[in-house]
Structures are given as C-alpha cells and as structure tokens.
Amino acid sequence: MSAEATQTEWVRHFDETRARLRSGAGAGLADQAQLAGLNGLQQMQAMLEGRLPYPHIADTMDFALVEVAEGRAVFQGQPQLKHYNPLGSVHGGWYATLLDSALGCAVHTTLPVGRAYTTAELGVNIVRAASHKSGPLRAIGTVLHAGRQLATAEARIVGADGKLYAHATTTCLVFEAPAR
Numbered sequence: 001m002s003a004e005a006t007q008t009e010w011v012r013h014f015d016e017t018r019a020r021l022r023s024g025a026g027a028g029l030a031d032q033a034q035l036a037g038l039n040g041l042q043q044m045q046a047m048l049e050g051r052l053p054y055p056h057i058a059d060t061m062d063f064a065l066v067e068v069a070e071g072r073a074v075f076q077g078q079p080q081l082k083h084y085n086p087l088g089s090v091h092g093g094w095y096a097t098l099l100d101s102a103l104g105c106a107v108h109t110t111l112p113v114g115r116a117y118t119t120a121e122l123g124v125n126i127v128r129a130a131s132h133k134s135g136p137l138r139a140i141g142t143v144l145h146a147g148r149q150l151a152t153a154e155a156r157i158v159g160a161d162g163k164l165y166a167h168a169t170t171t172c173l174v175f176e177a178p179a180r
Helices: 003-023 042-046 055-062 092-108
Strands: 064-071 070-077 115-126 137-146 150-158 164-176
Touching: 003 042, 003 064, 003 070, 042 064, 042 092, 055 064, 055 092, 064 164, 070 092, 092 115, 092 137, 092 150, 092 164
Parallel strands: none
Antiparallel strands: 064 070, 070 137, 115 164, 137 150, 150 164
C-alpha cells in the first residue's frame, strides 16, 4: 500500500475510533466495579470499544488508542501548533507522552486480573522532527518482557510512509492494584 493510501486509511480509522470513544463512555476514569474481573487486555479492549472511559490526556494531546492486542498497543496522533515549544518545533513532551502511552498500554495488556503498573523508567530518542504538516503519526508499543514485578517494552513513532520519528523504551513496576 502506498504512503498516501496508508495515510488515508489511518485518518479514516482514527476518525471512526475517536467517534466511537466519544459516543461511548467518553473521557474519564473507570471505577472498580467497571474493572472487576477484567484482565489488562480486556480492560483495554473495553476502552477501545467505548465501554470504558478513555483518559482525558487523549483529548489534551490530540491522540487516541487505535489498536490493542496481547503485548501491543497502537496510538495515533498528529502534532498541532498548540504542541509547539517556544523555538517553533514540536515539544519533546508530545513525543514522550505519545510513546509513554503506547508503552504503558502495551504493558497493561499483559496484566492479569488485580494487577497494575507504573512507569519506573522512560528513555526517549527523537530522530526526526515532526510538525503540524507531518500527517498522522503512530506510536506502536510492544512488550519485551512481562514478569510478576517488572515489565519492559519498546515503542516507535512512525509516519504513514514508514519513516521513524522517535523511539523509546520503558521499565514498568508491576504490583497488586490498590482499591480506589
């Protein structure tokens, strides 16, 4: 598939997904009753289907979860002028937030019922400048190791043409989910 066709498909998929998320549970936080008995993958699938709320950060940063599978999460976004730093380029925090979301959600898909995680380490490498003209970008997170106490993952931000914009790794601490 050509880069142009891929970009068109990505935009269509993103628009459909975002509409489903917004018309479903909307932005917010799931409560314990909604999460009861669901493992991490089931929670992420329910969010993607609009049955569980998605986090507010997705609206703030103009991105959305678009795919999940065991050990994998894909987010899509497009930097806007509001994501620029004073030097006139996309703020590194935009890349880091998109990557951290893909990494963390990939780890989340591996969690058994009653377990949670938090990011303990995040390493980001920006290798190509993105702009509001770059078109949609995808952060693809993949778990490398999912243990009882630690999980590691890697993610890449790529354009529809396959060009790499940034990559990252994470180490997450896995623990018993506290009652909210």
